[in-house]
Amino acid sequence: MPRLSQADLVELNRNFEERTPQELLCWAKEIFEDRVAAMTSMQESGNAICHMLYAVPVPMPVVFVDTGVLFQETLDTRDRLVSSYGLNIQTLSPRLTMEEQTEKFGVLYLSAEGQKQCCEMRKSEPLDAVKGRFDALIGSLRRADGGRRGGCPILAIDTRLNCLRVNPLVNFSDEQLDEYIRQNDVILNPLHKQGYSTIGCNRCTTPVLPGEPKRAGRWRHLGPWSVYCGINPTDLDPERSPSVDFPQELIDRILGRETDFMI
């Protein structure tokens, strides 16, 4: 099977820096047709993407991982996106309930090692269900969030799911995101107004105090070394140059090469 590597995407990523998020969503739909889906965890950026899918419109399914220990406000936000924007949100769940997991492995999220195992079982493994269904997943990572996301590419290879991650909002500043949300009255998770700058599971998320970094409320009980769950491959090891198996015809379409198919 032909392979597409992160290095193959350098020029395309450079050209895409000037594109708007809506243009990038349209590009993804045109290239991947019914084999592209968006992902959201019901936070500001993901909900802005959901609004763009509705407003442009760019029809595609939206994938949401319900770890089983999310805040009720997060689940309610999902339901409001469905009823107001008419989105097809597909909810993925872990194999074990939190009670079953705790009975089998103990309370994992209280230690740094256990957190990795818990996030793997409750976030990453459920997402494995889409492997083979989609060649591209739309994310909502932004460079303005800093940390490992400070250099996030627009197009990123995901070896685990053998797909391309597309991040149309990478260049959106905090001000641009706020302005988009305000102008379009984007449906938001009400927890943002209660001091939660980012929102994950109820076991591992707290509000953030004025002056603290945005992600200070995530895994606060574990200290500053556990700031990512691993569901986004660019959070894990940004130095790698990974590759995926794609049909040659799809690689040509992504890279904009002329082929017999396109003619």
Ligand code: SF4
């Ligand atoms: S955020 Fe906490 S509770 Fe949720 S999957 Fe990760 S470790 Fe488990």
